Amino acid sequence: SEPPRPSASFVVVGGGIAGVTCAEQLAITFPSEDILLITASPVIKAVTNFKQVSKVLEEFDVEEQPSSMLENRLPNIRVIESGVKQLKSEEHCIFTEDGRQHAYKKLCLCAGAKPKLISEGNPYVLGIRDTDSAQEFQKRLTKAKRIMIIGNGGIALELVYEIEGCEVIWAIKDKAIGNTFFDAGAAEFLTSKLISKKSEARIAQKRTRYTVGGSKKEARTKAESESVGSALGPDWHEGLALKGAEEFSHSIHIETACEVKKLYLQEEFKKTEKQSVAFPKAHHGKSVTTDEETWPVYVELTSGKIYGCDFLVSATGVTPNVEPFLQGNNFDLGEDGGLRVDDQMRTSLPDVYAAGDICTACWEPSPVWQQMRLWTQARQMGWYAAKCMAAATLGESIDMDFSFELFAHVTKFFNYKVVLLGKYNAQGLGANHELMLRCTRGQEYVKAIMQNGRMMGAVLIGETDLEETFENLILNQMDLSPYGKDLLDPNIDIEDYFD
Numbered sequence: 001s002e003p004p005r006p007s008a009s010f011v012v013v014g015g016g017i018a019g020v021t022c023a024e025q026l027a028i029t030f031p032s033e034d035i036l037l038i039t040a041s042p043v044i045k046a047v048t049n050f051k052q053v054s055k056v057l058e059e060f061d062v063e064e065q066p067s068s069m070l071e072n073r074l075p076n077i078r079v080i081e082s083g084v085k086q087l088k089s090e091e092h093c094i095f096t097e098d099g100r101q102h103a104y105k106k107l108c109l110c111a112g113a114k115p116k117l118i119s120e121g122n123p124y125v126l127g128i129r130d131t132d133s134a135q136e137f138q139k140r141l142t143k144a145k146r147i148m149i150i151g152n153g154g155i156a157l158e159l160v161y162e163i164e165g166c167e168v169i170w171a172i173k174d175k176a177i178g179n180t181f182f183d184a185g186a187a188e189f190l191t192s193k194l195i196s197k198k199s200e201a202r203i204a205q206k207r208t209r210y211t212v213g214g215s216k217k218e219a220r221t222k223a224e225s226e227s228v229g230s231a232l233g234p235d236w237h238e239g240l241a242l243k244g245a246e247e248f249s250h251s252i253h254i255e256t257a258c259e260v261k262k263l264y265l266q267e268e269f270k271k272t273e274k275q276s277v278a279f280p281k282a283h284h285g286k287s288v289t290t291d292e293e294t295w296p297v298y299v300e301l302t303s304g305k306i307y308g309c310d311f312l313v314s315a316t317g318v319t320p321n322v323e324p325f326l327q328g329n330n331f332d333l334g335e336d337g338g339l340r341v342d343d344q345m346r347t348s349l350p351d352v353y354a355a356g357d358i359c360t361a362c363w364e365p366s367p368v369w370q371q372m373r374l375w376t377q378a379r380q381m382g383w384y385a386a387k388c389m390a391a392a393t394l395g396e397s398i399d400m401d402f403s404f405e406l407f408a409h410v411t412k413f414f415n416y417k418v419v420l421l422g423k424y425n426a427q428g429l430g431a432n433h434e435l436m437l438r439c440t441r442g443q444e445y446v447k448a449i450m451q452n453g454r455m456m457g458a459v460l461i462g463e464t465d466l467e468e469t470f471e472n473l474i475l476n477q478m479d480l481s482p483y484g485k486d487l488l489d490p491n492i493d494i495e496d497y498f499d
């Protein structure tokens with residue numbers, strides 16, 4: 001006989017920012033309904049101190065909390081700590097690893113993504129996603145003299161700046177650093193900072209807290225060792241001492257325009273009789289290793305060079321966590337492997353919604369918005385998915401949320417504030433665009449992307465104070481050609497023009 005099926009009208013899968021925000025919003029909208037949050041990790045991520053900085057720019061802290069805190073805050077949320085192993089969408093039912101099944105009327109899948117590694121299953125290749133993988137990395141780093149970082153996105157940018165006491169070889173496919181966020185100009189602005197980095201005084205600004213009293217430890221002991229945690233986020237490396245085995249601050253060598261061709265373990269490498277190269281004795285940074293050193297792993301790059309190192313970090317992007325939900329369900333998937341969602345956050349299957357890193361936005365986007373797998377978008381999508389689920393339940397219709405009008409991201413790289421707006425890298429604009437630039441070395445870098453006199457995007461590095469004005473200019477698509485170069489003239493207060 002079938003076990004009883006405790007059911008809830010709304011079931012949300014995933015205790016990351018998308019899932020928690022979605023569950024919270026549903027709980028507030030339907031105070032008399034039970035909302036079930038099913039998550040594989042023993043802690044959940046909560047958004048705190050949310051601040052709408054301007055129309056679309058937002059800032060918030062993220063706290064890892066035991067799920068009981070969420071249940072106490074919103075008593076109609078019930079959290080089940082167990083991974084989902086199967087979805088039977090026709091029966092409106094999901095099955096968890098603890099052997100239970102849960103019926104739903106509407107379901108939102110927010111299971112996030114996982115690192116896409118260059119070499120799966122190789123013990124010398126680490127990915128960084130959650131608290132556990134970050135701690136494993138930190139532990140390995142304390143014994144390391146040299147590591148290699150592969151990839152040129154957010155994680156790599158943060159790591160190369162933070163790591164001390166260990167030689168770092170940063171191998172990137174591109175000619176310039178930070179290709180997911182910057183063009184060559186901005187990259188050069190930042191590279192000089194990387195090279196000149198000494199033990200400078202950091203701006204003490206902490207946005208993420210990973211411990212809440214003693215509660216986190218308690219929650220962790222219950223963790224199943226193989227469970228997937230939720231993704232780290234802003235300032236994840238704060239409070240993690242990223243220090244290698246040696247006593248020096250910063251030593252980095254960048255290998256551009258190359259990829260990993262082959263990895264060899266030590267014994268394997270000896271047999272090849274190939275030669276590895278020493279850490280370049282560059283004008284910047286210090287070399288502590290000798291040419292004779294033997295290494296646990298050797299990396300052959302497509303440039304022909306071979307470097308030995310203690311281990312590699314593969315910071316090469318993410319793949320949406322869709323597998324547990326695919327068997328027996330005919331989901332439409334995006335090119336990046338995510339669950340395709342429409343402008344109501346609906347997947348291709350009835351009553352199944354998705355939000356955050358797991359989904360691929362497939363609506364016709366605003367000309368100045370694009371999906372990126374980011375913290376802020378996970379929150380916005382989770383919130384909006386709950387609104388859509390509520391509207392569908394009540395037979396109402398709902399307009400796309402304003403946050404999807406304009407892409408906006410605030411972060412920090414190399415200790416600079418970085419604001420990205422709209423088509424900040426002229427994504428999809430073709431040749432028909434112009435760039436306006438203002439740069440003060442070591443201080444600020446301002447780039448506006450213009451098309452037919454309209455501002456389509458911007459990169460603001462440093463304390464430029466321009467984000468609100470630029471946000472408005474991109475949103476209102478005003479013809480700016482009459483202002484010409486004045487737009488970026490530091491002696492002209494452009495805000496006065498447009499107020």
Ligand SMILES: Cc1cc2nc3c(=O)[nH]c(=O)nc-3n(C[C@H](O)[C@H](O)[C@H](O)COP(=O)(O)OP(=O)(O)OC[C@H]3O[C@@H](n4cnc5c(N)ncnc54)[C@H](O)[C@@H]3O)c2cc1C
Nearest residue numbers: 014015016017018040084112230231234356357373374375
């Ligand atoms: C190192 C690092 C630094 C980052 N820094 C930034 C940053 O500075 N700014 C920024 O905007 N973004 C940053 N990001 C990206 C950001 O963290 C993610 O985009 C965001 O957290 C995604 O949220 P999510 O809720 O969709 O997924 P996740 O946070 O990955 O949460 C997924 C949840 O689903 C659960 N789950 C998975 N599988 C199952 C299953 N089968 N059954 C049940 N539950 C399951 C997991 O346990 C987890 O709770 C960073 C990411 C990393 C890895």
Ligand SMILES: NC(=O)C1=CN([C@@H]2O[C@H](COP(=O)(O)OP(=O)(O)OC[C@H]3O[C@@H](n4cnc5c(N)ncnc54)[C@H](O)[C@@H]3O)[C@@H](O)[C@H]2O)C=CC1
Nearest residue numbers: 151152153154155156173179180259315316317318373411
């Ligand atoms: N401050 C921020 O905003 C941060 C955001 N994040 C987010 O976290 C997620 C994970 O970060 P990342 O792994 O850095 O992903 P990413 O998508 O930002 O960057 C991946 C990088 O790897 C490169 N790459 C892909 N395959 C490769 C291969 N086979 N060989 C060499 N290079 C390859 C890409 O060109 C790209 O530079 C992303 O969604 C990212 O946006 C992460 C850290 C900081």
